[in-house]
Amino acid sequence: MLQRILTHSNKTDLVIDLAELISGFLLVGFLWVHMFFVASVLVGPQAFNQVPKFLEAYYLAQIGIPAVIVLILAHMVLAGRRIPNRLQEMKMIWKHSRLLMHYDTWTWVFQVITGVAIGILAAAHIWTVVSRWTINMSISAERVTQSPYFIFYIILLICGEYHVGIGLYRIGVKWGWFKRQKLSKVLDVITLAIIAMGIVSLFVIKSHAGVTGGGGQ
Amino acid sequence: MALRTLKLEIFRYNPNVSGDKPQMQEYILEEEPDMTLFMALTRLREEQDPSLIFDFSCRAAVCGSCAMLINGRPKLACKTMTKDLRKKITLMPLPVFKLIGDLSVDTGSWFRAMNKRLEAWVHTNKEFDPDAQEGRMDNDLALRIYESERCIECGCCVAGCGTAILREEFISSAGLNRLARFFIDPRDERSPDQYFEVIGNEYGTFGCVGLMACDDLCPMEIPLQQQLAFVRRKMLVAGLTGSGR
Incomplete structure (x- = not known):
């Protein structure tokens, strides 16, 4: 009790809540833009090869990537405080979800699971891309043809978009800016559309494997 | 619909009886036309097992005492057919x-x-005058x-809330909904700062993660999502403009 009084600041929880909200919003924006950049391959390999040049020209790679890493770490700490960390708490929430069979409670459980999964998968993804920086058709095509990278990207894509869609829904619901059912439908459509776009992009990238002239070196 | 033979699995445990262990007990009961769970439980207690403990009072979804987990979901037994x-x-x-028990x-x-x-009562410095007319309020x-x-x-919203289950101190949507009522009551003279002091934290409005089971399960269909969001927005403004530390 003494420590609680000494450390008491009634703004802390508000600031943390807002920081979680803002970091979440920025990551949603990042991920959606990221997927549109990837989808540039649907226009053609030339368009795809233009993306890294554009990123470098505007310092989006040099500053943007470290900024996104910091943002992800911050969001992991901020949103991660919600994750039950004791085994008994985990068992309680699992039991509760199974008993209740309530849609939005389940989506939260999966939000937590996908969040943890993204933390691991995105780290690997960032490492493989940054450790061999520049992006072009031949490097990407070679990468996704390597087993099990194709499956890895599809899992990361689904986890990422699911997490982002549900996260936005929860923000909207908590602050009451939208009607729940309508918001849920709109975000489901957006999420599915981006997942579909991402999967098609991956297949197109894969189809360029071994094709000469698309490399853009 | 044809009447069926119901199989009820009921949680049995009396913490006041030493040595008693939690278990599920099975009862068989013939369904009746327009039978509510209140009727079913009363028949069980009268005809099969007088030791069965459950609460009822009004039988009309007014008193809130018969809330229980029905197939895992918090509901009023008297209102459930x-x-x-x-x-x-x-x-x-x-x-x-x-x-x-x-x-x-x-x-x-x-x-x-x-x-x-x-x-959760009106805070006012006005002296009560029993002879004066009541203050008027817009309809x-x-x-x-x-x-x-x-x-x-009834507690259905609290029982359905994952956060309330994990954190004993969480005020839950029942509490936030209660406070929402005083925000808009002109007779209550508390400042936004004072409200913020009580619920502008993890145990109050910012503890809610938006699972929305309360909104879906409230037997009175109180629009809890809107109520919680209203409180959250009020507390955001109070927190950003207030004089708190």
């Missing part, structure tokens, strides 16, 4: 609240503590206040 359920029905007591829990102590913590405002006041304190 057996024909809307499958043949096998599982009944458990509400979580979060103190167990009295079998299906009976003590929601009263929880709600009393919540009301005390929020000081729309009265209806908005009444919207929160429709809460029957």
